Amino acid sequence: MVLMLKFFSEDEFIQILRKHGYKATPQRLTIFEVLKSKDHPSAEEIYEAIKKRFPSISLTTIYQTLHLFSELGIINELGFSDNRSRFDTNTNPHINVICPVCGKISDLEDELVVELWDSLEKKLGKKPIKHRFDVYAICDTCENKIQAGRVRIEVKNI
Amino acid sequence: MVLMLKFFSEDEFIQILRKHGYKATPQRLTIFEVLKSKDHPSAEEIYEAIKKRFPSISLTTIYQTLHLFSELGIINELGFSDNRSRFDTNTNPHINVICPVCGKISDLEDELVVELWDSLEKKLGKKPIKHRFDVYAICDTCENKIQAGRVRIEVKNI
DNA sequence: CACCTAATTTGTAATCAATACAAATTAGGA
DNA sequence: TCCTAATTTGTATTGATTACAAATTAGGTG
The missing domain is CATH 1.10.10.10 (Winged helix-like DNA-binding domain superfamily/Winged helix DNA-binding domain)
Incomplete structure (x- = not known):
């Protein structure tokens, strides 16, 4: 990295x-x-x-x-x-936070992710080549649209 | 979960x-x-x-x-x-350890992953819907084949 | 238990992102 | 400037997944 x-x-x-x-x-x-x-x-x-x-x-x-x-x-x-x-241009340890409604992906950089990544070499007995951490959560924009009844939930990338 | x-x-x-x-x-x-x-x-x-x-x-x-x-x-x-x-039947917090040579996937259950998952609710302001954590590392079987010169590296799922 | 109906299954045709391929072009070393 | 292997291009093809409509069936009702 x-x-x-x-x-x-x-x-x-x-x-x-x-x-x-x-x-x-x-x-x-x-x-x-x-x-x-x-x-x-x-x-x-x-x-x-x-x-x-x-x-x-x-x-x-x-x-x-x-x-x-x-x-x-x-x-x-x-x-x-x-x-x-x-295609992800961020190759450092991070989480892709993916909105299942609109498909938007935002990066979450977090100390715990780095710690987890660093700990894997010992746990696996070898340094891993790369990672891909995804988490699904409805983004604020979509959340608001849903609240306002302005959107029917239709799932992407899930 | x-x-x-x-x-x-x-x-x-x-x-x-x-x-x-x-x-x-x-x-x-x-x-x-x-x-x-x-x-x-x-x-x-x-x-x-x-x-x-x-x-x-x-x-x-x-x-x-x-x-x-x-x-x-x-x-x-x-x-x-x-x-x-x-298709992954394990919906609990875990890491998919994927071999880039043969495509084998094995689960790594780890306390830090659970801790990370639990911490996301606060960090995102909402509880995420699901996760998918992948890490790539050559498995022991393929590692041995490579050592013995019995395989040309050909990458899968990467 | 037989009937009924919406849900489910099935087979086939269609989709469409990604790849294979071969001809044309070009980066960069001599 | 020339040369050649690397790269690009356009087109044809692939193959996992989906759409669709006809046939079947789970399970509720009388």
């Missing part, structure tokens, strides 16, 4: 690619920039955002690049039961 | 269905029994196991039933990036 996509400059990012033997293509750099600005985007959302800056880009490139970034450990792919992965 | 599919008798299970207005069909009871005996099965694995006891069952029924059980809160659907959900 400690690495965090959001804090890399473009130059640092290019160095990371080169160090691993990968080329610094404009497509990769653009996807990197878009990832910085998005929260927990799906491939489709990334594709839509990137087409604005890079109209010729192919969806296949998006997928290949996201898999490459996952392999490099700078993002995590989060598979969901609705078959739409989302 | 406290509910645990593995510890329900068939009669108790029938009562749960009826209490919620659902019929106790032989298909549902068979799926319930098979879930008791499987660890973290996919829909396909459940289908294969059930066809032995109930040859006429349809894959659609498997899916409908698994979704019903999820709705009742007695199992959790775990979506993965390979687009194959697996």
Whole structure:
């Protein structure tokens, strides 16, 4: 951990690619920039955002690049039961708080999570490779809509 | 929490269905029994196991039933990036320790996880609905194969 | 116990995110 | 500037899951 996509400059990012033997293509750099600005985007959302800056880009490139970034450990792919992965740029120990109504994901950083993560090396006999901690709770926005009777509960990502 | 599919008798299970207005069909009871005996099965694995006891069952029924059980809160659907959900019958606070090589999932019950779960109500301002904590670590079986040079690393569920 | 009806099951067709593939393009070293 | 392996692109395909409508059935009622 400690690495965090959001804090890399473009130059640092290019160095990371080169160090691993990968080329610094404009497509990769653009996807990197878009990832910085998005929260927990799906491939489709990334594709839509990137087409604005890079109209010729192919969806296949998006997928290949996201898999490459996952392999490099700078993002995590989060598979969901609705078959739409989302991509997490926060690789430090944290909890994804997911609203089952609107699908919004927000990060909860917490000392106890770090403590739990650190304790796992001893408990498992080896340091784990990565984590994915999800918790489901209705977000305030949706809670208010429900209170006001303005929404029928329809569950996402659950 | 406290509910645990593995510890329900068939009669108790029938009562749960009826209490919620659902019929106790032989298909549902068979799926319930098979879930008791499987660890973290996919829909396909459940289908294969059930066809032995109930040859006429349809894959659609498997899916409908698994979704019903999820709705009742007695199992959790775990979506993965390979687009194959697996179903977790352990709804108590625990960590899924996933081997990225063979895909094996084992449960780690731990006091810190319970403590973390219990602390979330205060931190979020509301009691969360459910959790899903995954950690990736190569299992002993795969570790040994790798040491012996008998396997090329090929990643699953990651 | 037989009947009735809404719930459930079944088989097939459709969906759609993700992947495979092969041709065209390009980063970056020589 | 050239060269080549890496990368990108567009299209075709895959495969888990869902939609749908017809057939069946659980379980309540008289």
